[in-house]
Amino acid sequence: MRRWFMPLIHRVRRGRLRNTICLGDTKFPPGGNRQRKKVTMENQGSVNAIILDRLLFATDFSAASEAAFEYARSIAERYRAQMYVVHVIDLDVFELISSESTTEVLKQAHEQARQKIAGMLTTRGLPSDQCHIVVTHGVVPEALTGIMRQYDIELAVLGTHGRRAFKKLLLGSIAEEVFRIAPCAVLTVGPKTPPVAADAKVQHILYPVEFAPDPSDAAKYAISLAERYGARLTVMNVAEDMPASANKREDFPMPAGRWIEDHISKSSGLRRRLYFERGFGPAAEAILEFASNAVVDVIVLGVRRQDPTIAAHLPKSDTAYEVVSRAPCPVLTVRG
Numbered sequence: 001m002r003r004w005f006m007p008l009i010h011r012v013r014r015g016r017l018r019n020t021i022c023l024g025d026t027k028f029p030p031g032g033n034r035q036r037k038k039v040t041m042e043n044q045g046s047v048n049a050i051i052l053d054r055l056l057f058a059t060d061f062s063a064a065s066e067a068a069f070e071y072a073r074s075i076a077e078r079y080r081a082q083m084y085v086v087h088v089i090d091l092d093v094f095e096l097i098s099s100e101s102t103t104e105v106l107k108q109a110h111e112q113a114r115q116k117i118a119g120m121l122t123t124r125g126l127p128s129d130q131c132h133i134v135v136t137h138g139v140v141p142e143a144l145t146g147i148m149r150q151y152d153i154e155l156a157v158l159g160t161h162g163r164r165a166f167k168k169l170l171l172g173s174i175a176e177e178v179f180r181i182a183p184c185a186v187l188t189v190g191p192k193t194p195p196v197a198a199d200a201k202v203q204h205i206l207y208p209v210e211f212a213p214d215p216s217d218a219a220k221y222a223i224s225l226a227e228r229y230g231a232r233l234t235v236m237n238v239a240e241d242m243p244a245s246a247n248k249r250e251d252f253p254m255p256a257g258r259w260i261e262d263h264i265s266k267s268s269g270l271r272r273r274l275y276f277e278r279g280f281g282p283a284a285e286a287i288l289e290f291a292s293n294a295v296v297d298v299i300v301l302g303v304r305r306q307d308p309t310i311a312a313h314l315p316k317s318d319t320a321y322e323v324v325s326r327a328p329c330p331v332l333t334v335r336g
Contacts, residue, residue: 050224052079056156058086058144058178061116064159068189070196071330072157073126075187078228081154082130085121086147087113089137110135141177148183157187160325176321179303179333185221187298189330202229206277206296208236208287209259218302218334219263225298225332227270234294235259238279238286284322292328299323299331
C-alpha cells in the first residue's frame with residue numbers, strides 16, 4: 001500500500017531552513033510548488049543486526065540516573081536482554097577517613113548500595129532472573145568500562161547532569177569520559193530529557209550522518225532500534241559550511257539512496273518509515289533544533305575516538321558533548 005506524504009520545506013526558529021523528504025516507497029500528491037523527490041531502491045542492501053543480550057545500567061541513585069532507568073528497562077524488555085545494574089563507589093569520598101576505618105566503611109557502603117538496588121528492582125517488579133546487581137569501587141569511568149569488558153556488555157545506559165562551561169573544565173563529565181572510552185554503545189539520558197512512563201515507546205529516531213561514506217556501527221544501532229520499535233527513522237545530514245538561513249535546493253535522494261542500499265535490506269518495512277533531513281549551520285545546533293521540533297525520542301550519534309581527558313579540557317565543546325548534554329531526548333553514542 002502506498003502512503004502519501006507532503007515534502008516539508010519550511011522555516012524554523014532563528015531563520016534556519018530545513019528540507020525534509022520521505023525516502024520510502026512514496027510519491028507526492030500533485031499541485032503546489034514544493035520540491036518533489038522520490039527515491040527508488042532496486043538493489044538489495046544489507047546490515048548486520050546488532051545483538052543486545054547484556055545491558056548495563058549505571059546508577060548513582062540521583063534523579064539523573066532515575067530518569068535513565070526506564071529507558072534501560074524498556075530496551076532490556078524489547079531485546080529480552082539481561083540487565084546489570086551497577087553502582088560504583090567513588091573512593092574520593094574516603095580521602096578524609098583514616099585508613100583503619102576505610103575497610104569497614106567501604107564494606108558498609110557496598111551493602112547499602114546493594115540494598116538500594118534490590119529495593120529499586122523489587123519496587124518495579126522486575127524479574128530476578130533478568131537483573132544482576134554489581135557494586136564495586138574505584139574511579140567511576142574506569143570501573144564502569146572494566147565491568148563492561150568483564151560481562152561483555154553490549155549497551156550501557158546512564159544519566160548525566162550535563163555540566164558545561166567552567167564546571168566541565170574543572171570536573172569533566174563522567175558521562176563523556178564513559179562514552180569516549182567504553183567498549184560498547186552508550187545511551188546517555190541528559191538533564192533536559194523529560195520523564196517517561198514505564199510503557200513509553202520509541203516512535204522517532206534521528207541519525208545524523210556525513211554520507212561519504214558511512215562505515216560507522218552507529219547506523220546499525222539506529223536501524224535496529226527503528227525496526228524493533230516500529231519507529232520512524234530520520235537520517236540527517238548537516239551542511240556546516242552553509243549559514244543557518246540557507247535556502248538551497250539540492251538533489252538529496254542520490255546520496256541518501258546509496259546509504260539505504262548499503263544499510264537497509266530491501267525486504268525491511270523500515271523503508272516505508274524512512275525520511276531524510278537537511279540541516280544548515282553548526283551541527284550541534286541543527287541536530288538539537290530538529291530533535292526538539294520533530295519530537296525525536298532517541299538520537300543515534302557516531303563519535304570520534306578521542307582522549308576523554310583532552311576532550312574535557314578543550315576550550316570549545318565538540319558536537320557529541322553538546323548534543324549529549326543538551327538534547328531533549330536520550331542520545332545513543334557509538335564510537336567509530
